[in-house]
Amino acid sequence: MAEFKTNPEIVQPENVVYKRTELLTPKDLSYCPGCGHGTAHRIIMEVIEEMGIQSETIAVAPVGCSVLAYEFMNVDIQQASHGRAPAVATAIKRLFPDKFVFTYQGDGDLAAIGTAETIHACNRGENITIFFINNGIYGMTGGQMAPTTLPGMKSSTSPYGRDVATMGNPLKMTELVATLPGTLYVTRQAVHTPSAVRKAKRAVRKAFENQKLNKGLSFVEIVSNCNSGWKMTPLQSNEWMVDNMFPFYPIGDIKVNDDK
Amino acid sequence: MKELRLMKGNEAFAEACIRAGADGYFGYPITPQSEVMEYLMAQKTHERTGMVTLQAESEIAAINMVYGGAGCGKRVLTSSSSPGISLKQEGISYIAGAELPCLILNVVRGGPGLGTIQPSQSDYFQSTKGGGHGDYKLIVLAPASVQEMADFAGLGFELAFKYRNPVLILSDGAIGQMMEKVLLDVQKPRFTMEEIRKNTPWATIGKTPDRDHNIITSLDLESIKMEQHNHELQKKYRAIEENEVRYEKFSCEDAEYAFVAYGTSARICQKSIELARAEGIKVGLLRPITLFPFPKKAIKEMTSKVKGILCVEMSAGQMIEDVQLAVEGRVKVEHFGRYGGIVHSPSEIVEALKKQIIGG
Structure with missing residues (x-):
């Protein structure tokens, strides 16, 4: 870890107002500075810590930027093959119905190669939580077009912008899974401002609490930026996300079935 | 019971x-x-x-x-x-x-x-x-x-x-x-x-304070570690080859020729042995039970006793490659296959033995 200069007079136990959750390992995150993954990791791990369920949690990491989530999330965790995390999580939950089981997946993983596994886990009403990080691009492999890339949006495999006539339309997986009877709670959140982070964290908490009800799958999309893949500064990418991603992927609850 | x-x-x-x-x-x-x-x-x-x-x-x-x-x-x-x-x-x-x-x-x-x-x-x-x-x-x-x-x-x-x-x-x-x-x-x-905890301490069943979090993955981005992981895998496969070879022999004591066949083909070969022996042809069968590890040594040892081996497979000739590697050219090895969903008849196997091994 990097060494930071600190003022020992200020760093005293009585002055602590906030600290990194111990459910994140001390390893440096592999994400680009400015990317939303780190914040998404943090709020999920904070919720697990606050609920006191570390020993009851089994996570499933995807293939993509967050393939190394198992390095950072200090819970028992399996790394699934590309797109198959919901199938892996299905088996874990069926074999351990009392554990808290979640997947953490990007848009390429969840909405392209893993479409079948996502839809069927949702449709069976597996009592798990799916966290879906949507940044509209394949970040890990260097910025190719994703199923969620916006019309006209440039990527390395749509260098002149996504032409929907030849490349198809972006897929709104979250709206799609909300139509399935097996989903209990479907929401879309973001982590670009402190207020968005607080709301997203409440959604994460609700998604985990739902597993105690045994009434279906909770699906939490987090619309995120990819400043590297979008070729922008972190600030520009967040502004671009608000101006372009949010109109297409509106933030808020899509399905809240509290009396189900 | x-x-x-x-x-x-x-x-x-x-x-x-x-x-x-x-x-x-x-x-x-x-x-x-x-x-x-x-x-x-x-x-x-x-x-x-x-x-x-x-x-x-x-x-x-x-x-x-x-x-x-x-x-x-x-x-x-x-x-x-x-x-x-x-x-x-x-x-x-x-x-x-x-x-x-x-x-x-x-x-x-x-x-x-x-x-x-x-x-x-x-x-x-x-x-x-x-x-x-x-x-x-x-x-x-x-x-x-x-x-x-x-x-x-x-x-x-x-x-x-x-x-x-x-x-x-x-x-x-x-x-x-x-x-x-x-x-x-x-x-x-x-x-x-308790058994899972004791026998498979690597399993992801929830991290407890007494241990680090368990990770199930096949990934390591550091090539030197991935090579080491591969070394360990190869070591394990060698141990499996050392300890777990299983095979069965039929009518091999006086055999001058041998079939090597597994599964359904081996069942049919047992009937073929009856038919061939009724004609005075001394043929036996080695049936690999484990295909990996393959019974290389047993097949190699057989070459000091038999004049030729017929591999009988419901394929165009796949296991025969492992038999040939075990035999190392000591005796003749031929393949007789039916495939595409066709199963051999016992008599056509005897005919193939005569034509490809005994008369060939």
């Missing part, structure tokens, strides 16, 4: 898996093995032993469910037939890479492609040489009877956990579909949480 029943091979396997203490089955229908899941569903395994039986949306999802369950230290399995097993290859490679124990049944049908639904042995290469990507080996068991379909469920789980390695049972449509009497083992208990 052991129990004697008349069962189909597929059903005997399913029943034996329940009795071996299996925790989970994940599958997708495909002929000629659908009886496995049908039997488990009819048995209400969840009520009977607590075993989960789940019909997945695809063979791909099923093998990844196996990955998830195996990563939790549970006894889990899947079954399929050739085209479905092809779909599972990526998942099998991940399971081998992450060193997870599990059981996979392939009730082989003729290929390539959608092929046919009739029995075949044309998946030998896929089963024993890799199948998926990367340097890995499965332990491959080849049953030749309904009894062995049952016996290899228990043996398969035992070997899978002993070596933290996937075990493939390479059967075929004939053995899966035919009915024979079978002596079933008594019910074994499923693993308790």
Whole structure:
């Protein structure tokens, strides 16, 4: 870890107002500075810590930027093959119905190669939580077009912008899974401002609490930026996300079935 | 008490898996093995032993469910037939890479492609040489009877956990579909949480304060570590070759010629031996029971006694390559195959022996 200069007079136990959750390992995150993954990791791990369920949690990491989530999330965790995390999580939950089981997946993983596994886990009403990080691009492999890339949006495999006539339309997986009877709670959140982070964290908490009800799958999309893949500064990418991603992927609850 | 029943091979396997203490089955229908899941569903395994039986949306999802369950230290399995097993290859490679124990049944049908639904042995290469990507080996068991379909469920789980390695049972449509009497083992208990904790300390069952978090993965971006991991895998495969070779010999004591055949082909060869011996031809059979590890030494030793070997396979000639490597040119080795879903007749095997080995 990097060494930071600190003022020992200020760093005293009585002055602590906030600290990194111990459910994140001390390893440096592999994400680009400015990317939303780190914040998404943090709020999920904070919720697990606050609920006191570390020993009851089994996570499933995807293939993509967050393939190394198992390095950072200090819970028992399996790394699934590309797109198959919901199938892996299905088996874990069926074999351990009392554990808290979640997947953490990007848009390429969840909405392209893993479409079948996502839809069927949702449709069976597996009592798990799916966290879906949507940044509209394949970040890990260097910025190719994703199923969620916006019309006209440039990527390395749509260098002149996504032409929907030849490349198809972006897929709104979250709206799609909300139509399935097996989903209990479907929401879309973001982590670009402190207020968005607080709301997203409440959604994460609700998604985990739902597993105690045994009434279906909770699906939490987090619309995120990819400043590297979008070729922008972190600030520009967040502004671009608000101006372009949010109109297409509106933030808020899509399905809240509290009396189900 | 052991129990004697008349069962189909597929059903005997399913029943034996329940009795071996299996925790989970994940599958997708495909002929000629659908009886496995049908039997488990009819048995209400969840009520009977607590075993989960789940019909997945695809063979791909099923093998990844196996990955998830195996990563939790549970006894889990899947079954399929050739085209479905092809779909599972990526998942099998991940399971081998992450060193997870599990059981996979392939009730082989003729290929390539959608092929046919009739029995075949044309998946030998896929089963024993890799199948998926990367340097890995499965332990491959080849049953030749309904009894062995049952016996290899228990043996398969035992070997899978002993070596933290996937075990493939390479059967075929004939053995899966035919009915024979079978002596079933008594019910074994499923693993308790204490046993999982003790016997599979690597399993992801929830991080406790006394240990670091457990990670199930086949990934390491540092090549030097991945090479080391591969060294360890190869060491394990050598230990398996050292300890787990299984084969059976019939009528080999005075044999001047030998068949090498596994599974259904080996059953037919036993009849061919009767026919040939009635004509005064002294022929025996070596039946590999494990295809990996392959009984190389036993085949090599046989070359000091026999003048020629006929490999009888329901394929265009796959196992013969391993026989040739074991024989190292000491005696003549020929292949006689029927394929695309056709099964040899005992008499045509005798004719092939005469023509290709004795007269050739």
